[in-house]
Amino acid sequence: MLHNFFHVFSQPLKPPLFEPGELRFWDDPYISKSMLEAHLNQTHDGASRRNAEIEKTVCHLITSGFLKTGDRVLDLGCGPGLYSSKLCLEGMKVTGIDFSQRSADYARAQAKKSCHNIDYICADFFNIDYEGTFDAVLQVYGEICTFSDEKRDLLLSLVHRALKDNGVFVFDVSTRELRMxxxxxxxxxxSEGGFWRPGRHLVLEMGFDYPENDTWLNQYIIVDEDGTVKVYRLWLHDYSFETISKTLEKSGFKVEQAWNSLSGELYRKGGDWIAIAARKA
Structure with missing residues (x-):
């Protein structure tokens, strides 16, 4: 194990922009279990925001008129259905898509238990093929920030196609202020066992800044007891109001409203988050 420890440090440190790491993350049998536990944990906002904030978000989006009873809503990256379930209670027809089979299974089980009619799909949402189907598309907690410009633009084109005319895309992005x-x-x-592995392992956490691209990399190198080394990378492309507005405009959207949080905090420059309601032009 020590040999691999030193081998890791002998490698070039800063990866090229958006170079992928280990491909199996969201659907890894053990890590997906840890992720589900983090989604449901009410002591921190590690994977999802806590229930009180989610309830405030749903309430705000309804009172502000961007979501309403009877709307067809697509929840991209729905996880265990924390938003979808609350939207369903408000009379919306919800489709939730998530790449994690464990999270999708949990969401389905909860919906069945609560008699909620929600369509949960385990899939890569880059493969969606809807056209003029939804009144609103929701993607929360900065997930759009994890994509390269090319993948982000592909996602925006898919969302634009999935929306009805005048439909709305509601999402949030992190800012450079939060990252710094x-x-x-x-x-x-x-570790004797934790988020990454059930048994003994070594964790190397590294942060890399790409200021010219407003991008940050959180890199995690895991060395198992048998010497296996795996590298997990979480890329985070941050935005300003100006950069996200221009990006949306190029993809056929017009920003209708911006806040500092999806729960309705008034927008002020310099906040940690920018929440957006963008209308399909």
Whole structure:
């Protein structure tokens, strides 16, 4: 194991922009279990925002008129259905899509238990093929920030096609201010079992800044006890109001409203988040 520890540090440190890491993450049998637990944990906002904030978000989007009873809503990256279930209770017809089989199964089980008529699909949402189907598309907690420009533009084209005329895309993005305050520091530790693995392993956490691209990389190198090394990368492309507005305009959207949070905090420059309601032009 120590040999692999030193081997890791002998490699070039800063990866090329948006170079992928280990492909199996969201659907990894063990990590997906840890992710589901993090989604449901009410002591932190590690994977999902907590229930109180989710309820505030749903309430705000309804009172502001962007969502309403009877709407068909597509929840992209729905996870265990924390937003979808609340939208369903408000009389909306919801389709939730998530790449994690474990999260989708959990969401389906909860919907069945609560007699909620929600269509949960386990799939890569880059493969969606809807046309003029939804009144609104929802994607929360900065997921759009995790994509390269090319994949982001592909996603926006798919969302635009899936929306009805005058439909609305509601989402949020992180800002450079948040990244500079919360960017991960370099560290390493041994674990007897935790988020990444059930058994003993070494974790190397590295943060890399790409300021010319407003992009940050959180990289996690996991060295198992048998010497296996896997690299997981979470890319985060941050935005300003100006950059996200121009991006949306190029993809056929017009920003109708912006906030500092999806729960309705008034927009002020310099906040950690920018929440957007963009209308299909």
């Amino acid at each position: 305050r919360e960017g991960r520091k370099n560290m390493w530790y041994f």
